[in-house]
Amino acid sequence: MTDAQQSPTAAGSGASATQSFLTTEMYQAVRQVPPERVDAVVRAVLDGVHQAIREHEVTYPEFQAAKAWMIQVGEGGEWPLFLDVFVEHVVEEVQAATQQGTKGSILGPYYLPGQQRLPSPATLPMREDEKGSRLAFTGQVRDVDGNPIAGAEIDIWQADDEGYYSGFAPHVPEGNLRGLVVADDEGRFEIRTIQPAPYQIPTDGPTGQLIEAAGWHPWRPAHLHLIVSGPGHRAITTQLYFRGGEWLESDVASAVKPELVLDPQDQGDGTGRVEYDFVLERDEATAAA
Numbered sequence: 001m002t003d004a005q006q007s008p009t010a011a012g013s014g015a016s017a018t019q020s021f022l023t024t025e026m027y028q029a030v031r032q033v034p035p036e037r038v039d040a041v042v043r044a045v046l047d048g049v050h051q052a053i054r055e056h057e058v059t060y061p062e063f064q065a066a067k068a069w070m071i072q073v074g075e076g077g078e079w080p081l082f083l084d085v086f087v088e089h090v091v092e093e094v095q096a097a098t099q100q101g102t103k104g105s106i107l108g109p110y111y112l113p114g115q116q117r118l119p120s121p122a123t124l125p126m127r128e129d130e131k132g133s134r135l136a137f138t139g140q141v142r143d144v145d146g147n148p149i150a151g152a153e154i155d156i157w158q159a160d161d162e163g164y165y166s167g168f169a170p171h172v173p174e175g176n177l178r179g180l181v182v183a184d185d186e187g188r189f190e191i192r193t194i195q196p197a198p199y200q201i202p203t204d205g206p207t208g209q210l211i212e213a214a215g216w217h218p219w220r221p222a223h224l225h226l227i228v229s230g231p232g233h234r235a236i237t238t239q240l241y242f243r244g245g246e247w248l249e250s251d252v253a254s255a256v257k258p259e260l261v262l263d264p265q266d267q268g269d270g271t272g273r274v275e276y277d278f279v280l281e282r283d284e285a286t287a288a289a
């Protein structure tokens with residue numbers, strides 16, 4: 001990126017991610033956590049912090065550095081980024097214990113609801129000169145007994161060929177590489193898009209600075225994000241990765257699962273083709289009705 005004006009900054013994408021989070025349904029829904037839960041969980045978190053301080057004999061300068069860093073994370077709007085990268089995978093792991101069907105993965109900070117509905121076969125909205133190799137992704141949405149789910153929907157979002165998400169980088173048009181794809185009566189879908197690039201956590205913000213200070217790397221492997229849903233079924237939030245992709249074995253967000261790795265094949269026409277089926281379990285709340 002040479003044009004400074006067009007350059008997406010950590011502060012820009014952090015502020016957008018924070019704004020986006022504060023308007024999500026998931027956040028709006030949680031207004032009341034019972035006092036027993038607050039007591040038990042917060043106590044355990046604080047115990048862990050106290051334990052780390054004793055074990056590593058944390059000094060006053062280090063304590064104040066941590067405080068300053070947390071202030072910067074808040075001011076830079078990076079709490080969604082930091083928490084989704086370093087914490088969400090364990091929340092997902094706990095939820096996965098009660099979930100059948102396709103493996104889930106973390107939502108991450110860059111989901112935007114309300115995208116264009118696109119009947120399958122669909123091409124995701126993209127720029128005329130969108131860079132990146134073509135990808136044709138087909139499959140079927142079924143229930144755990146193998147029955148097709150009519151009216152299934154695939155809410156899909158991804159980074160572009162440079163690792164930027166629309167809505168979080170000013171030079172990418174709104175809605176780019178995002179869509180709500182509606183499967184056919186047999187739950188079948190076809191989505192044409194481009195191969196995303198690996199994602200790098202912005203190095204100019206507090207999360208990137210922490211990663212640098214700790215000597216870690218800031219990369220996520222290339223991935224597609226999906227929320228797959230169907231009437232009467234429990235929606236699954238997941239991600240799909242690409243065989244042989246860089247950072248697959250060392251995702252900074254610890255969100256890769258072996259069942260979620262695609263292996264597109266190019267039959268000589270410059271388009272990687274891949275099939276992947278989704279399996280949803282019945283939504284108990286809906287099923288009881």
Ligand code: MBD
Pocket residue numbers: 081084085106107108109110199220253255
């Ligand atoms: C991403 O693209 C992402 O998917 C996650 C989980 C965190 C940061 C950036």
Ligand code: FE
Pocket residue numbers: 108110199223225
């Ligand atoms: Fe992502």
